[in-house]
Amino acid sequence: DAMVIQNPRYQVTQFGKPVTLSCSQTLNHNVMYWYQQKSSQAPKLLFHYYDKDFNNEADTPDNFQSRRPNTSFCFLDIRSPGLGDTAMYLCATSGGQVYGYTFGSGTRLTVV
């Protein structure tokens, strides 16, 4: 029973064409995160929501936006994808007494 679900698993998009990745959770965790992981690199935090409070990392490009309409769902919007945005995008949650993360399976995005 998957607890953090990311859709789609694989996404191919054209250069400059907006794309949205989704994440849902059944854990009722109050914090949700988006990470970008490029090949052979560490996951890099893009932003996170603490409840409804949005927290952007200083070096996250303006091209990346996020929405959290309710506790269960969080979306990553890439307004004008570039070739350099090809990566695995990982959603994670944390909450309650859980210090660590629960990761989703990731969405592998390819920009062509």
Place this chain on the structure above:
Amino acid sequence: GENVEQHPSTLSVQEGDSAVIKCTYSDSASNYFPWYKQELGKRPQLIIDIRSNVGEKKDQRIAVTLNKTAKHFSLHITETQPEDSAVYFCAARSASKIIFGSGTRLSIRP
């Protein structure tokens, strides 16, 4: 903000030998230190973690040590097996964020 440094970037050990990966962190307020194993194309999997009020934790062949004064922590894998081959990331949690080290690619030689 928090900065986590990890080394070595690659590590090759003979099957049955031990492997050690070391990390340092910068934020003295960090209070939680997880280690993740990531296989190719898969999500990071938590393998062990330690909180700042503990100096050492062990789970079968895996152990983690933490030196808060020096701000460094280490992962020890004993009796390595082929299935231990993967990329390992250390991480540190400060406030509500987990920041990852750069990763260590561990290869186990038969």
